[in-house]
Amino acid sequence: xxxxxxxxxxxxxxxxxxxxxxxxxxxxxxxxxxxxxxxxxxxxxxxxxxxxxxxxxxxxxxxxxxxxxxxxxxxxxxxxxxxxxxxxxxxxxxxxxxxxxxxxxxxxxxxxxxxxxxxxxxxxxxxxxxxxxxxxxxxxxxxxxxxxxxxxxxxxxxxxxxxxxxxxxxxxxxxxxxxxxxxxxxxxxxxxxxxxxxxxxxxxxxxxxxxxxxxxxxxxxxxxxxxxxxxxxxxxxxxxxxxxxxxxxxxxxxxxxxxxxxxxxxxxxxxxxxxxxxxxxxxxxxxxxxxxxxxxxxxxxxxxxxxxxxxxxxxxxxxxxxxxxxxxxxxxxxxxxxxxxxxxxxxxxxxxxxxxxxxxxxxxxxxxxxxxxxxxxxxxxxxxxxxxxxxxxxxxxxxxxxxxxxxxxxxxxxxxxxxxxxxxxxxxxxxxxxxxxxxxxxxxxxxxxxxxxxxxxxxxxxxxxxxxxxxxxxxx
Numbered sequence: 184x185x186x187x188x189x190x191x192x193x194x195x196x197x198x199x200x201x202x203x204x205x206x207x208x209x210x211x212x213x214x215x216x217x218x219x220x221x222x223x224x225x226x227x228x229x230x231x232x233x234x235x236x237x238x239x240x241x242x243x244x245x246x247x248x249x250x251x252x253x254x255x256x257x258x259x260x261x262x263x264x265x266x267x268x269x270x271x272x273x274x275x276x277x278x279x280x281x282x283x284x285x286x287x288x289x290x291x292x293x294x295x296x297x298x299x300x301x302x303x304x305x306x307x308x309x310x311x312x313x314x315x316x317x318x319x320x321x322x323x324x325x326x327x328x329x330x331x332x333x334x335x336x337x338x339x340x341x342x343x344x345x346x347x348x349x350x351x352x353x354x355x356x357x358x359x360x361x362x363x364x365x366x367x368x369x370x371x372x373x374x375x376x377x378x379x380x381x382x383x384x385x386x387x388x389x390x391x392x393x394x395x396x397x398x399x400x401x402x403x404x405x406x407x408x409x410x411x412x413x414x415x416x417x418x419x420x421x422x423x424x425x426x427x428x429x430x431x432x433x434x435x436x437x438x439x440x441x442x443x444x445x446x447x448x449x450x451x452x453x454x455x456x457x458x459x460x461x462x463x464x465x466x467x468x469x470x471x472x473x474x475x476x477x478x479x480x481x482x483x484x485x486x487x488x489x490x491x492x493x494x495x496x497x498x499x500x501x502x503x504x505x506x507x508x509x510x511x512x513x514x515x516x517x518x519x520x521x522x523x524x525x526x527x528x529x530x531x532x533x534x535x536x537x538x539x540x541x542x543x544x545x546x547x548x549x550x551x552x553x554x555x556x557x558x559x560x561x562x563x564x565x566x567x568x569x570x571x572x573x574x575x576x577x578x579x580x581x582x583x584x585x586x587x588x589x590x591x592x593x594x595x596x597x598x599x600x601x602x603x604x605x606x607x608x609x610x611x612x613x614x615x616x617x618x619x620x621x622x623x624x625x626x627x628x629x630x631x632x633x634x635x636x637x638x639x640x641x642x643x644x645x646x647x648x649x650x651x652x653x654x655x656x657x658x659x
Contacts (some may be wrong), residue, residue, distance in 0.1 A: 389469040
């Protein structure tokens with residue numbers, strides 16, 4: 184059954200109301216819209232009764248560029264083209280801004296971006312019957328992993344074509360998959376990372392270089408020249424006289440680079456304040472709300488691929504969604520170790536703990552070497568060899584420590600309350616233990632490479648920590 188969303192159009196003139204009403208009624212959304220009209224004076228009173236408000240600013244307000252405070256999710260329609268109107272509207276609670284004259288091609292994407300990413304819309308698709316139908320379609324589609332692809336029409340710049348084939352058009356597909364992952368139906372694999380505006384969460388951000396002194400974008404790149412005989416250093420423009428380079432200090436003509444002179448570095452000069460710097464400053468301007476900020480002030484958004492779990496396959500086979508078995512979700516039953524998703528969750532908790540309480544922890548990745556050699560010579564015993572080695576690697580650890588199967592040949596370990604030196608002691612102990620596994624020698628004498636990284640406040644995210652550990656492992 185379709186959810187009904189209450190949309191209230193506030194302050195619109197008759198002609199504008201008809202345009203908005205016609206546009207909304209003609210849209211083929213997956214849900215139903217109940218459209219009504221209200222005066223500006225009723226805006227606050229109706230705030231708790233609507234799912235979306237479209238506020239049409241009056242002409243007098245537009246001339247003054249006055250923006251009210253919005254309580255509800257609101258699309259703000261205005262005739263004011265003042266430079267600061269976008270940022271002011273978003274600061275006062277607007278979810279989207281549209282400029283007159285209105286066009287259907289702009290209105291409908293605004294509706295999608297505001298309304299259909301709400302919790303109410305997501306929950307409309309999370310009934311057991313809807314979820315089971317979706318899981319069956321994914322299983323029948325033959326795609327083991329739902330992979331994201333770039334799209335300029337989605338809020339994060341990505342969409343899932345395999346989901347599109349199933350649902351036709353699911354406006355909040357990313358939030359939907361995330362909700363199913365939270366319920367244990369999918370595991371996630373990081374595929375991309377995008378930067379979003381911290382104000383409106385749009386990915387439409389323009390990176391630009393500006394002068395660090397006055398923030399002007401009118402900066403010019405140039406070259407410095409160093410004259411060897413007299414030691415004078417200046418911009419190449421100061422040396423240029425017609426087709427020649429002549430030193431402005433000693434008036435000697437520069438003929439041979441590397442003998443008479445060199446070009447040691449580039450510089451950037453501001454045309455507004457004449458400041459010369461070796462590097463400009465990078466700032467970002469959101470093309471949706473107008474916010475200007477530094478790169479580190481944006482919101483980092485991870486884009487994942489989603490793979491069905493055993494819990495999801497069991498639901499498809501049995502035709503019903505049963506209670507989540509935490510053992511299935513948290514453990515890899517081949518090795519009795521935690522799975523990767525739970526391991527990454529614990530890594531996040533440890534990173535938060537170390538930033539707040541300065542409690543040390545260490546991430547260790549242990550990779551089994553010569554896997555291809557074993558696969559070639561003993562293909563029937565490879566799984567047995569790896570599982571036994573994984574079990575041996577995780578023995579002797581404390582109850583505080585967390586282990587997981589990172590991939591087919593790598594074990595992950597989190598050593599809580601352990602600094603780098605303490606982790607090295609553990610690695611040496613593990614290394615000694617695996618050399619005693621003589622029953623594996625007939626297949627291959629065990630060789631394991633280790634990566635040891637201590638987590639600290641400099642690691643902004645779990646992905647940063649993991650990337651460092653993977654790079655260390657790759658370097659050997």
